[in-house]
Amino acid sequence: MLNGFKMFRRSFSQYRCLRSQSKNPFKRTWGILAEEFPIMLGLNKKPQHYPEHADVVIIGGGFIGSSVAYWLKTKASHGLSVVVIEKDLTYAAVQKNITLGSLTQHFSLPENIYLSQHSAEFLRNSKEYLGPNVDLKYTPSGHLLLACEEHAEKLEQNVGIQREFGIRNELLSPKEIKSKFPWINTEDIKLGCVGYESEGSFDSWALLRGLVQKSIDMGTTYIQADVTGFELEQQRDVLMEGVKPGSFQRINKVLYRTPDNEEYAIKFAACILAAGHESSQVAQLAKIGNGEGLLTIPLPIEKRECNVYSIENSAKSTGLNTPLMMDTSGVWLKKGGLGSDLLCGAIPVLSPSATGLTAEDHVEQIIKPSLVNRIPQFQKAKVTSIASETNDYCHYDDSGILGPHSYHNNLYIAAGFGKQGCQHASGIGRAIAELIIDGQYVSVDFTRLGFDRFLTDSPLIEFNVY
Structure with missing residues (x-):
């Protein structure tokens, strides 16, 4: 491994020398922005x-990919050439995920706490990082977690961990929850926790646009294309544990196809895999999951979909201080801006096919009963599906994957973070940039999130969800 790393560092130095038409306002607004995005950034023009x-x-x-580009250029400026390959520069898929702009500190893993703390600092000071014209509309608000008898002890443990990292929150008894939020039914609640700092909402689309624009301004090249493969180079002098001597092959080129059906290849020293739920398929092009030895283990990332619902004319029932609330059932609730509706959904812990429920059954058997149980005033509320969101999840342990691959040590993975990928993006980007430029983690050690945990069967479980 050490020889392989030295070879990578040496080669790296050498290279440096060389509109949705829905009536729903969320969908309509995001559809318009998605169409205008490439025009505003000049990305619709062929390079x-x-x-x-x-x-x-x-x-x-x-x-995540644009955050990596931003931090690489921030740390190295013109001393580093960076190319981003994105299959859709209209970001049509992103516009469907209307609930991404939430910031929370409710985590049990130190890695996630560090990432969320960095995110809070980055969002608060976004104009300094991304420019004076970037307005993320960061709005502080509380985040309320509810726990039943079964999960109360775990919630207490999580709060203890969070306080060790300086996070301000408060444990609430059922009586205290009822006092602060009279509309909540607390009969089956054992404990609650509400955060007071570094939690709230932000404009996720403005964040993405700001990251892309700033990266381009600093010299990053964006290319719209589909990755079709990798070229590998035999390196007989590399010795690596678990690899037959003389058989090591390093990836050194990525192959891609443009929308015009033109095929190109680009040679690199380091490659970052941040392709969301398609990361597993891209990894297979580098023999990850279909090779031998260390390459037999696939990248355990899958696509999970979940619906977002609007609870019509319900905001008056809960009031202006409605927090982002996570129920014991896994159903969440939040304000939908300044309108009269609230948004809700459920944690996508399983793929839709695994539940055996149709979309209608999911509403009737999971969403509505949970809402009515927690907020009895919603007995007659109309619940309407307004969007279907898609995210990438690591089905091994539901924690993101960050760091170099165990075999391809010039291939860095930054995927599998699910909905937290948006919130954690700035910290993930900085971490990858440190690995590339400094050769190690500098700010925070994220080694435990690496690919090696699959080899040693060491799951990293985040206990902030039920």
Whole structure:
């Protein structure tokens, strides 16, 4: 492994020398923005040429991929050439995920707490990072977690961990919950926790636009294309544990196809895989999951979909201080801006097919009963599906994957963070940039989130969900 790393560092140095038509206002607004996005950034124009070499190639130009580009250019400026390959520069898929802009500190893993703390600082000071014209509309608000008898002890443990990291929150008895939020039924509640700092909502679309624009301004090249494969180079002098001597192959080129059906290749020193739920399929192109030895283990990332619902004319029932609330059932509730409706949904802990429920059954058997149980005033409320969101999840332990692959040590993975990928993007980007430029984590050690945990069967469980 050490020899492989030295070879990578040496080669890296050498390279441096070389509209939705829905009536729903959320869908309509995001659809318009998605269409205008490439025009505003000048991304709708075909590049005059496609680069043949780059120090770093990033596969995926979403929140995480663009954050990686931003931090690489921030740390190295013009000393590093960065290319982002994104299959859809209209970001049509992003516009469907209307609930991404939430910031919370309710985590049990130190890694997630560190990432959320960094996110809070980044969002509060976004104009300093991304420019004076970027307005993320960050709005502080509380986040209320409810626990039944079964999960009360775990909630207390989580709060203890959070306080060790300086997070301000308060444990609430059922009586105290009822006093603060009279509309909540607390009969089956054992304990609650509400946060007071670094929690709230922000404009996720403005964040993505700001990251992309700033990255481009600093010299990042964005290319709209589909990745079709990798080229591997035999390196007989590399010795690695678990790899037959003389058989090691390093990926050194990524192949891609543009919308015009033109095929190109770009040679790189380092590659970042941040392709969301498609990361597993892209990884297979580098023999991850279909190779031998260390390559037999696939990248355990899958697509999970969940619906977002609007509870019509319900905001008056809960009032202006309505927090982002996570119920014991896994159903969440939040304000839908300044309108009269509230938004709700459920944690996508399983793929839709695994539940065996149709969309209608999911509403009638999970969403509505949970809402009515927690907020009896919603007995006659109309619950309408307004969006279907898609996210990437690590089905091994539901924690994100961050760091170099165990075999391809010049391939860095930044995926599988689910809905938290938007919130955590700035910290993830900084961490990858440190690995590339400094050769190690500098700010925070995220080693436990690496691919090696699959080899050693060491799941990393986040206990902030039920």
